[in-house]
Amino acid sequence: MTVQKRGFLLFGIKKVSELTGVPEVTLRSWERRYKVINPSRSQGGARYYTKENIEDIIWIKKQKDERGITVRQAMDLLKEIKEMKVESTITGSSYEEHIEEILNFLTEYQTEQATKQINLCFSMFDFEEVFHHIFTPILHRVGYQWENGKLSVAQEHFICNFLQRRIFPFFHDLYADPMKPKAVALCAPEELHNVGLLLFSLFLKRRGIDVLFLGQSTPTESLLPLIHLNNVQLVCISITMEESISQVETFISDLLSKGTNIDFVIGGAGAKFLSEPMQKYRLKGDLENWKKWLNSRSKL
């Protein structure tokens, strides 16, 4: 059954099952188990799904069927994306307007307009605010839209590179305190997602800590000489793709077994898959959490 409510089309579970190819019983069990896709209910208890609900179901099915991701992992990812959207609406509609404008311009390769809009953001907000509350949600949405077939790979690459080019100059323009210990920042082996790592490196450098930024897919065996020669005291690692977790863990255990007095911090969406003993190095959350973490580090 399909009904209209406050201008929105709503679909009954039978129709949704037909449209998505997901059996009704599975739809009910996903709702009960993960609580991420929540249709509204009629007074009689019948479920009514919005168009967005249906898109989300198709997205979850695609993750499971084509990418071999478990339903649990796909639901976690979807939840993160939804929370980012809610957060940007709560923290001020002003961010949301910029997010949409910039994303629209970049999707259409309108570089001049996007540049102007980004410049406006830098004039209105602190640069870390721009990166965390505007650039990061844009990139997360790009991922979601790419997954849904709404953005091409070319658009995804273009947008990511365009935004990265606006972040790097800040990193180079900041000066570190020579009296403070040094950090090294790297992505796990085979890991190409490096924007989160760049933001964390920028965070440290802004607070006086010099960061040797190694970036994407760094083979861990090459790091030991660098760490010793430069008196590095903190190793920052970013993991998005789960695959390299075990290599990262071996690297950390090796360094610790050599008696090195080094601290580690690991972030990125894949860090949730770290084993229990390694979870103590994981730093979750955003800027505010990072500030708390830094305050708790007397060495830094």
Ligand code: B12
């Ligand atoms: C741009 C992008 C790419 C670019 C990356 C370019 C680059 N230079 O980084 C390219 C095109 C290379 C790419 C490739 C792939 N990608 Co990609 N990509 C993205 C996208 C759209 C944006 C990533 C990004 O920059 N986000 C913005 C940053 C700021 O956010 P973040 O990474 O979450 O970081 C935050 C925190 O996690 C944290 N953090 C991150 N690192 C660290 C480190 C430390 C120390 C700390 C403290 C914190 C921290 O701080 C940040 C601020 O909050 C995401 C979508 C998404 N949801 O992120 C998909 C996404 C990550 N990619 C995905 C996939 C599947 C792929 C590919 C497998 C695609 C393919 N079939 O080839 C490959 C894998 C490549 C590889 N081996 O790494 C999936 C991952 C799904 C999963 N893990 O299960 C995503 C989520 C897209 C999706 N919706 O499905 N990708």
